[in-house]
Amino acid sequence: MAVARMKKITIYATKELRAPIFERLRDLGIFHVTTESSSPRHLGVEEPAEGSASTEPFEIPADIADSLSRLEYLRDYFNKYAPVKRSFIDGFTGKKPGVALNELRRLSSAYDIDEVYEKVRAHEKRLTEISDRLSGLRDEARALLPWRSLDIPLDRVGATETCRSVLAVLPTSALATLEEQATGRATHHEVLWEERSNSGVWLLVYGDSEADVSSFVAGMGGRIVTFKESQVEGATVSDKLRALEAKIQDLVEENESIIAEDRDLSSSMLDVMALIDYYLDKENLERLGGIMPRTAFTLVIEGYVKEKDLDKLRNGLKEFAEMEIVAEDPSPGDDVPVFLENHPIITPFEVITNIFGFPKYDEIDPTPFLAPFFWLFFGICLGDAVYGIALTIGAWWFIKSQGLKAPGDKLPRLLMYCGLSTVLAGALTNSWMADLSSVFLAGTVVERALARLALINPIEDPLTMMVISFAFGILHVWVGIGVNMLGSFRRGEYAEGIWSSGSWLVFLPGLVFWVVSKTGAIQSQVPFYVMAAGALMVMYGASRSQKNILLKPFSGLYGLYGIVAYFSDTLSYSRLLALGLASAIIGVVVNKISELIATMIPVLGWVMVPVILVGGHIFNLVINVLGSFIHAGRLQFVEFFTKFFEGGGTPFKPLKRVSENVSVQAVD
Amino acid sequence: MFGGNSTVWFVAGMAIILVALAIGVFSGPALGGNGLALMGAGIAVFVSGIGSIIGTGITGEKAAAITSEDPEKFGRLLLLQALPGTQGIYGFLVGFLAIFRMGGFSGGLTLDLAQGWQFIFACLPVAISCLLSGIWQAKVSLAGMDIVVTHPEESGKALIMPAMVETYAVLGLLASVLLIMFAVQV
Structure with a gap:
């Protein structure tokens, strides 16, 4: 019923045992590793002369880092197809999908990360290519589409022996005056499409050079259109469109088949998540192993274990022969991790x-x-x-x-x-x-x-409720002071406990009962004397640390001034009444509204009442x-x-398997 | 318009109270006791409401922004947003009690001028304390959201700090409730 007793543990082992020992400690799940490690105290002569052996920088082994980055890539990629949905409630409870330990072990060797990774990489690359290609083809088709009524092959548009033909976009308003503007040129045109502002025409001009034709078109505010790419001999616009459509269709099908395959692959999302945890765990052990102090041959692991788990720790590690466990009680300066046992x-x-x-x-x-x-x-x-x-x-x-x-x-x-x-x-x-x-x-x-x-x-008689609230508050504060006294006794500071805490436990009850006696509820002089004695105790307690004998009375009076803090503490408990009233009155309001509705709206009102309530x-x-x-x-x-409470202890966090994405369930 | 400056809203809330008091002073006889009392109930509801509106408004903006980055934090952020929302409820509660006590639910009101003023003043503690605490509690909640972002496991601490500010809204509520239930002579 309190803070669990801890044993400080130092494990000395040969360097080769690092990985197996850490793995075993992790599986035991009872050992808190101290990471801000002090220098190993007992190594003495074994410590190498340069003394810097323990500070070589830690690097995550490349294969772990590699696997991790690949797995994370896979996770992000699969997330598009099989997003991991966590419900609102899971966000609160931190619930994670479970994976059996055996399954995880099997996965770690069976799941070919590289193969899946390469496949997915290729897929991603190909999907990007397809998407680029598709948008290019679609642009082309979109540009061609208006010209589909041109029934001569596209490669026939251009120069003949005597004429020049072009496809041009002209302002619609210029069409009517095209012949007039041609001044002296023989022209012929066919309107292929017409919109409000622009129209597409096939324009045939007799004899002019290319430059003349383009200046003629430009003069009318139009422009010449050319389709340079992939000219196929004898192909009309419709032919070209059909060909484009077929290409697009092929690409879309390929796209779909890749996505279908990815969907299949992403069914292994949970495996990937589990493997991420697996490698994170490896990385964690490596990191811890990396920062532990060591000498040329010896590794030192420092940490804490609950006193009652000490035998479990010894048993768990007894198969390692070249290793020694030193268990000792924590010394005063140690930052001992705290585990609450109640x-x-x-x-x-x-x-x-x-x-x-x-x-x-x-x-x-x-x-x-x-x-x-x-x-x-x-x-x-x-x-x-x-x-x-x-x-x-x-x-x-x-x-x-x-x-x-x-x-x-x-x-x-x-x-x-x-x-x-x-x-x-x-x-x-x-x-x-x-x-x-x-x-x-x-x-x-x-x-x-x-x-x-x-x-x-409490709604009709809040004053009684207020007194009750204050009474609980006063009791609460007294218990607090009492616990403080208990704490002083536990540390062996008996005088301190009696004079700084105990004195208030005499004075405050005396004061309270004296006030009650003033109201006539108690007919007794005892509370007054208790209060007076308590006040003197408080004053003596406050003046104990004052060295100057002349200032002692003032220190004592100042100590008595602490009553103000207790007074305001007590008033704070009026919130019990206020919050109680708040919830009660809002409830009353809800009932009142439903009552009003029931009486004001016949029949239908009674249907609404349960909803409102x-x-x-x-x-x-x-x-x-x-x-x-x-x-x-x-x-x-x-x-x-x-x-009485200071707080600020370090929580006891035993070394455990990393479970960021999944919770691993051990199967015996 | 005033979104960035919550002090402006505090001033606006106080101005509403002052205008209401001025109306009471100059047009009291014309309004009658009933009018004054109802104005008091109104002040309790909507001046407290301003505190909560601004409070939940500015905290909601930040909560939404964080949620867009990290949807899983939604639940904790919602709690922090809800904290400055209680002031409006306290104000409504006092308004309701005032109407109840002046007889608004049981037939006609027959209050004289003095009684009308009593209701106004009984409603002021909750109105002013909720207006102020709603806005300033929101600021603490905003800062608390940073705790939720950086140390989600410490979210409990982020909830307790704004509660310090709320204490004074609770005390204002208590004062107004006691005044309306016992001090006002009906």
């Missing part, structure tokens, strides 16, 4: 602790202390029995349907638990989908039964689950943790 009921609340950060190795794990308060505060903020039931069932169903297993199910499990406190808070405040029972079931048994469960109505309350639930979670969390971080 009772299964408490474990989901580690989510809250982890949002803030991990405790340091020698710190107290705050999770068990915050768990009951978070649970309670969340319930008060959401505060509706039906919402609570919905949240619990919803979270339970989510865990089941997504097949989540510990520790991946912490957040939904937390919400599932918090749904229960919400039911509790809702039942005690008679909030079942807000005041639905008194709106639609007024006077029935149901309404009376639900009302009998209730202790308080369900939609409105789901909206309210979602908005307020977010709000309740955040504010219940904030009360832990700002009001609670500041009393």
Whole structure:
């Protein structure tokens, strides 16, 4: 129930064992490798004189880097055909497709990366060629298409012995005056196509030179069109178009067959993803091996293992003969990785602790202390029995349907638990989908039964609810101070614990009960004396570190000034009331609207009521689950943790198989 | 027009409140108590609304931009966008309570001028605190989105920081609710 005890491990082995040892450590999955490695302390004489043996730069072996880049290319290419779709929910849960370990081993030797890569490369190249070629052919066809009514072969257009014929685009307006403009030339033309502004003509001019014809055409604002490429003798425009069409058809078919083949290939997408992980894992082991300190013959691996896993580690590595494991307790200066170990009921609340950060190795794990308060505060903020039931069932169903297993199910499990406190808070405040029972079931048994469960109505009596909120807050703060005292005791600083924390635990309760006695609820002088004694303790505690005897009273008074912080901390818990009211009143609004609609619109109104009720309350639930979670969390971080918790520990991350794309399932 | 400068919207929201108060001062007798009270409810709803509109607006722009790069972050970004959206709900809630309390759901309103003013002032805490906190919470959310981009596993921290700003919207809500439920004499 706390931060797991760790053993510091140093493994000495001959250099040749590097790869097998790292692979074994990875498969064991219990060893946290320290990457910011200190210099090997025990090597002494074995260390080579130059002392720089451990700093040779690390390079990823070429074959791994090669395979990785090829696989990533394949992944990107296949993604066009078989995109990996991850659902919205998977984005939250981080669920990945599973691959059996045996299958992965088989793939790593059976899947011919190079062959597929070369094939795909060739395909990609050919597809680009086809696409370029197709667009060229299509442009050509598009240019020819208007001229298809020209029924003489294209190679006959041009000069004859006495005439010159051209295909020209002329402004449509110039057609009527073509003969006049010809001034002295004998011309003949046939309009092949006509549009609003331009027309295509076959123009025959008697005798003129090429230059004259073009200046004649230019003079009318037109231009001469030529089709130079692939002139086939005797082919008309229609013939040419048919030939182009056939070529296009061939290319399109080739294109389709390549794409079909790619689609086939891309069915191995999952294999590619799995192999990427396989090589990433290799790369990771190489990288770790590369930065471990070593001498000419010896390799040093430093890291941590949970104390209870030490035997597992020794057993797992015992087959390596030329190797020695040194296990020792961490020394004070070490950055020991932190793993939280709590009772299964408490474990989901580690989510809250982890949002803030991990405790340091020698710190107290705050999770068990915050768990009951978070649970309670969340319930008060959401505060509706039906919402609570919905949240619990919803979270339970989510865990089941997504097949989540510990520790991946912490957040939904937390919400599932918090749904229960919400039911509790809702039942005690008679909030079942807000005041639905008194709106639609007024006077029935149901309404009376639900009302009998209730202790308080926060909408009509918010002051009582506010006092309750403050009371929980005060208790929360006291527990925080208490944990701080516990921490001091654990470190052996008993005086510190009693005077800086314990004193407040006398003073604050004294103060609170003294205030209560002033209201007449308690008839006793005891709280006053407790408060006075506590105040003196606080002042003494604050003045302990002040060396100057004359300044000691002022240090003490300043210490007492700390009451302001506790006061504002306590006021912060009024948010419990406010958020509870917010969710209750929005619920009331939804009910009110559906009531109005039911009475204002006959018959049809009653059809709309369920829609409005369900939609409105789901909206309210979602908005307020977010709000309740955040504010219940904030009360832990700002009001609670500041009393005792520092955080900033390094999380325990044992060396494991890389699973970026797929999750590898070991099969025994 | 003002998209880049959220301060302008804060000033605009405050101007709306001042104009409403001026209308109350100069045309109070003509409006009557009912008119003043309803104006108060209106201020609570739409001045708080401005805070949330600007808040969810500017956070939504950035969320959409990040989502276009990395669609898987959508869920987390949506939460950050939703945070400055609660202010508008708080304002609506107070507006609703005010109408409820002045008898808007149970027959005619019969408020005198003094009661009308009481409703206006009871609505001001939520209006002003939500206007301000909506806009400034959005700025924290925007920065939090950078956390989601660079350290997705730390998204929880990005959610908590904007909640600090929201505290004051919650307190404004609480003040307005208490004023309307208990302080206003109907």
